[in-house]
Amino acid sequence: MASKASSSSSIPSTPLLKDELDIVIPTIRNLDFLEMWRPFFQPYHLIIVQDGDPSKTIKVPEGFDYELYNRNDINRILGPKASCISFKDSACRCFGYMVSKKKYIYTIDDDCFVAKDPSGKEINALQQHIKNLLSPSTPFFFNTLYDPYREGADFVRGYPFSLREGAKTAVSHGLWLNIPDYDAPTQLVKPRERNQRYVDAVLTIPKGTLFPMCGMNLAFDRELIGPAMYFGLMGDGQPIGRYDDMWAGWCVKVSLSNGLNAFLCSVFCEVICDHLGLGVKTGLPYIWHSKASNPFVNLKKEYNGIFWQEDIIPFFQSATLPKECITVQKCYFELSKQVKEKLGKIDPYFNKLADAMVTWIEAWDQLNPSGTATVLANGSTKGK
Numbered sequence: 184m185a186s187k188a189s190s191s192s193s194i195p196s197t198p199l200l201k202d203e204l205d206i207v208i209p210t211i212r213n214l215d216f217l218e219m220w221r222p223f224f225q226p227y228h229l230i231i232v233q234d235g236d237p238s239k240t241i242k243v244p245e246g247f248d249y250e251l252y253n254r255n256d257i258n259r260i261l262g263p264k265a266s267c268i269s270f271k272d273s274a275c276r277c278f279g280y281m282v283s284k285k286k287y288i289y290t291i292d293d294d295c296f297v298a299k300d301p302s303g304k305e306i307n308a309l310q311q312h313i314k315n316l317l318s319p320s321t322p323f324f325f326n327t328l329y330d331p332y333r334e335g336a337d338f339v340r341g342y343p344f345s346l347r348e349g350a351k352t353a354v355s356h357g358l359w360l361n362i363p364d365y366d367a368p369t370q371l372v373k374p375r376e377r378n379q380r381y382v383d384a385v386l387t388i389p390k391g392t393l394f395p396m397c398g399m400n401l402a403f404d405r406e407l408i409g410p411a412m413y414f415g416l417m418g419d420g421q422p423i424g425r426y427d428d429m430w431a432g433w434c435v436k437v438s439l440s441n442g443l444n445a446f447l448c449s450v451f452c453e454v455i456c457d458h459l460g461l462g463v464k465t466g467l468p469y470i471w472h473s474k475a476s477n478p479f480v481n482l483k484k485e486y487n488g489i490f491w492q493e494d495i496i497p498f499f500q501s502a503t504l505p506k507e508c509i510t511v512q513k514c515y516f517e518l519s520k521q522v523k524e525k526l527g528k529i530d531p532y533f534n535k536l537a538d539a540m541v542t543w544i545e546a547w548d549q550l551n552p553s554g555t556a557t558v559l560a561n562g563s564t565k566g567k
């Protein structure tokens with residue numbers, strides 16, 4: 184379609200990665216929130232993962248290009264492998280990552296709105312995530328002036344020149360104003376706490392350092408790390424919830440060399456990212472998180488995770504991945520074996536989890552037969 188010159192006669196800018204990025208939204212409600220995001224999201228394709236009752240109709244505002252999958256669709260597409268996709272939990276969003284055909288994914292919750300920066304300007308969170316993903320990370324040596332690739336910043340004195348090329352960025356983890364992503368105990372103790380602090384920084388999380396990844400405002404390079412972004416077995420029929428994003432988050436990060444001091448739900452992605460020399464960034468952009476979920480319901484979902492994570496961290500501090508694991512899939516299969524061997528004794532859930540990890544990768548490869556590019560240790564990639 185011919186692009187129309189705008190009245191100001193400036194060449195209409197084509198949004199960055201317009202045809203290379205999908206926006207994945209897990210939802211149980213109508214998507215009126217998109218009205219606020221329209222200026223920023225309308226050019227992009229949406230993948231809506233409808234959770235809960237598939238007979239319910241989800242209303243999507245006019246003018247958006249989207250595909251919508253409910254539980255019946257997931258079951259039809261994956262058959263028995265649909266067992267690895269959580270039901271009645273936001274973890275279902277990872278089905279959207281699997282069916283996408285794009286290089287990049289941005290996922291956002293339907294209670295997250297456009298935030299304003301301190302100057303009062305509306306934040307285009309998607310464009311900031313894209314900037315984060317398209318610029319390198321510095322996981323191997325910390326730059327004290329934060330993101331050296333940002334306008335008006337650079338590497339500081341003493342930063343090794345051999346490391347200034349940086350690593351490919353696999354994940355961009357955004358933050359939230361208003362309702363922070365607190366666990367249930369913290370929510371219960373601090374029910375009125377709101378995050379009003381806008382920190383104008385993007386940091387690379389150093390190699391071998393854990394971080395609790397929140398799925399509310401998150402972007403990643405699907406070709407580099409997609410198969411590791413499994414949001415785990417949560418929700419209906421599972422003894423744990425609200426550890427979906429943690430699970431995926433720590434799988435892209437932790438360092439092979441320093442051993443995995445990672446919590447189960449996080450270890451798989453962290454392992455793989457550091458193992459394969461990729462970077463994870465956190466900080467800008469902010470969204471406005473409008474609604475606190477019920478802390479009592481959250482406590483019921485989280486309590487096993489809060490308890491188990493104290494047992495699980497030592498397990499991951501001693502786990503390692505063999506150097507033959509040069510693809511995300513191979514890393515994931517190896518991790519699932521270790522989860523079964525060493526964590527199955529904590530609770531039978533981990534045997535189910537380990538099996539679900541394998542099913543997830545099999546389903547991923549079934550829907551993405553071309554497979555994920557093999558990411559070499561230095562982060563450069565070559566197609567299969």
Ligand SMILES: O=c1ccn([C@@H]2O[C@H](COP(=O)(O)OP(=O)(O)O[C@H]3O[C@@H](CO)[C@H](O)[C@H]3O)[C@@H](O)[C@H]2O)c(=O)[nH]1
Pocket residue numbers: 208209210211212233234235270271272273274275291292293294397398399424425426427428474475476
């Ligand atoms: O059963 C469900 C419940 C919700 N959703 C959709 O998932 C997101 C998040 O839901 P909500 O905002 O109600 O919950 P939060 O506690 O704020 O979610 C954050 O906590 C983490 C728990 O996993 C999660 O990563 C964060 O998103 C909304 O879009 C709901 O519509 C669902 O699909 N199924």
Ligand SMILES: [Mn+2]
Pocket residue numbers: 292294472474475476
């Ligand atoms: Mn929310």
